Amino acid sequence: MADCYIEIAENTFEIELHNSVTARIIYEHLPLNGSVSKYQEAIFFDIALPPIKFERTNDYNIGLGDIALWVEGSCICLFFGSADNDSDKYIKKGKLNVFGKVLGDLTILRSIKEGELINISK
Numbered sequence: 001m002a003d004c005y006i007e008i009a010e011n012t013f014e015i016e017l018h019n020s021v022t023a024r025i026i027y028e029h030l031p032l033n034g035s036v037s038k039y040q041e042a043i044f045f046d047i048a049l050p051p052i053k054f055e056r057t058n059d060y061n062i063g064l065g066d067i068a069l070w071v072e073g074s075c076i077c078l079f080f081g082s083a084d085n086d087s088d089k090y091i092k093k094g095k096l097n098v099f100g101k102v103l104g105d106l107t108i109l110r111s112i113k114e115g116e117l118i119n120i121s122k
Contacts, residue, residue: 007119013104023099031121041081045118055097068096080106
């Protein structure tokens with residue numbers, strides 16, 4: 001599968017897509033854009049996609065740089081730091097399809113402000 005890119009506040013990162021149904025659907029619907037929201041060390045933004053089923057193979061193993069579709073909330077989530085126990089519980093409440101890994105120095109994302117524009121493109 002081809003890779004794609006994410007742009008946030010003049011920063012561009014490559015996304016290495018997984019070989020999954022969710023990754024293929026996301027790729028087919030690019031570009032996707034929105035406005036940044038943050039929760040601890042995660043960035044998320046709402047998207048409009050056709051319904052995508054939860055891929056049970058993910059088992060909530062979220063790591064640094066993972067990018068996922070939150071199936072129940074119709075948003076894309078990018079994890080750029082370590083999650084403490086509270087956020088780990090929050091993450092496990094939702095159904096996440098991890099569809100790729102964002103490459104590069106993700107510490108830059110700590111300075112991103114809510115409301116900034118985010119774009120994922122081919």
